[in-house]
Amino acid sequence: MGRAPCCSKVGLHKGPWTPKEDALLIKYIQDHGEGQWRSLPKNAGLLRCGKSCRLRWMNYLRPDIKRGNITPEEEDLIIKLHGLLGNRWSLIAKRLPGRTDNEIKNYWNTHLDKKLRNQGIDPNTHKQLSRVLDVEKTARGKKRSRIAMNNHTKRSKTSKSNEVDDKKGDFMVKTKDENTSVGDERGRTKIHLPKPIRVSPIISLTRHNSNGSFEANYMSTASSGSSNSQSQNPKDELPFDAENIMLDIPWISSTT
DNA sequence: AACGGTGGCAACCGCCCCTGG
DNA sequence: CCCAGGGGCGGTTGCCACCGT
Known part of the structure; x- marks a missing residue:
C-alpha cells in the first residue's frame, strides 16, 4: 500500500x-x-x-501573486515554454513572475489548449495537426460530461492514467525509473515532452516586431528525434537545464 | 423563466523526490 | 545504505457562474 x-x-x-x-x-x-x-x-x-x-x-x-489578466506576452511565453518543457508547470511558472503553476496549468487547459487546436496545432507536440486528428481530438477533448458525472461514471483515481494516456498522444514519457510500457496502471505521473531535441542551455526568445509574439531561439546542435539520447540531466530528463534557461524577455526584468 | 450544457478556476488527491536521522 | 517524513508537483475533480435554447 x-x-x-x-x-x-x-x-x-x-x-x-x-x-x-x-x-x-x-x-x-x-x-x-x-x-x-x-x-x-x-x-x-x-x-x-x-x-x-x-x-x-x-x-x-502570497503577496507577490498576480492574478488574472494574463497578457498576450505572457500567453505567448507560456506556449513557447510549454513547447520546450512540456507539462512542467512549476518550471514554466518560474519564468513568469507572479504567476503560479496552478494558474498557468488552468490557463493552459482552459484557453491555450483550445486556442492551439483552433490554430491547427497539436498542444502536446506543438506541431501541425492533421485535419482528421484535429476533429477527433477536439471531440475527445471536450469537457467531461455532466451527464456522465451524474451517472457516476467518473473515472476512478486508480484508472485515471490509462485514459490520460489515450488523450495525450505520443509524447508521454515515463519518469526516471520507468521502463515499462505506456499505460501503467499505478497511475504514475506522466510527462509529455516535445520531440526530443538537443539544444544549448541558453535560449532566448526574441519578439516579432510585427505582432509582438515571441520566437524561441535555441541553438539546436543535433537533429531531432534522437530519442535514445537519454537525459544528461537526470533531474528533468531534458537535454538542457530547464532550471537555468535564460530568456531574453524585455518585459521581465528578473529571470527568477 | 427554467433548464441543461459549458467554461473557468480553486482545491484536492496521490505519487515521487529529497533530505535528515 | 536504508528508511521515514516533508514538501513539491501534475492530474483531476467539484463548484459556481454564465450562456444558449
Whole structure:
C-alpha cells in the first residue's frame, strides 16, 4: 500500500477557504514564515491539512501573486515554454513572475489548449495537426460530461492514467525509473515532452516586431528525434537545464 | 423563466523526490 | 545504505457562474 495520507481527514475542513481561515494563515506565515506545513495548521489554529495550507498560500495568498489578466506576452511565453518543457508547470511558472503553476496549468487547459487546436496545432507536440486528428481530438477533448458525472461514471483515481494516456498522444514519457510500457496502471505521473531535441542551455526568445509574439531561439546542435539520447540531466530528463534557461524577455526584468 | 450544457478556476488527491536521522 | 517524513508537483475533480435554447 502507499503511504498514508498526509493528515487524518477526521475533523478537518475541506473545500473553499473562508476569509477567516485566510487571515489566520496569513497572520501565521507573516509571524513565522513559510515551511513546516504539516505542523502549521495546528500551530495556526487551522483545521486544515498542511498541504491544503501550503496550496492556499502558494496559489492564492502570497503577496507577490498576480492574478488574472494574463497578457498576450505572457500567453505567448507560456506556449513557447510549454513547447520546450512540456507539462512542467512549476518550471514554466518560474519564468513568469507572479504567476503560479496552478494558474498557468488552468490557463493552459482552459484557453491555450483550445486556442492551439483552433490554430491547427497539436498542444502536446506543438506541431501541425492533421485535419482528421484535429476533429477527433477536439471531440475527445471536450469537457467531461455532466451527464456522465451524474451517472457516476467518473473515472476512478486508480484508472485515471490509462485514459490520460489515450488523450495525450505520443509524447508521454515515463519518469526516471520507468521502463515499462505506456499505460501503467499505478497511475504514475506522466510527462509529455516535445520531440526530443538537443539544444544549448541558453535560449532566448526574441519578439516579432510585427505582432509582438515571441520566437524561441535555441541553438539546436543535433537533429531531432534522437530519442535514445537519454537525459544528461537526470533531474528533468531534458537535454538542457530547464532550471537555468535564460530568456531574453524585455518585459521581465528578473529571470527568477 | 427554467433548464441543461459549458467554461473557468480553486482545491484536492496521490505519487515521487529529497533530505535528515 | 536504508528508511521515514516533508514538501513539491501534475492530474483531476467539484463548484459556481454564465450562456444558449
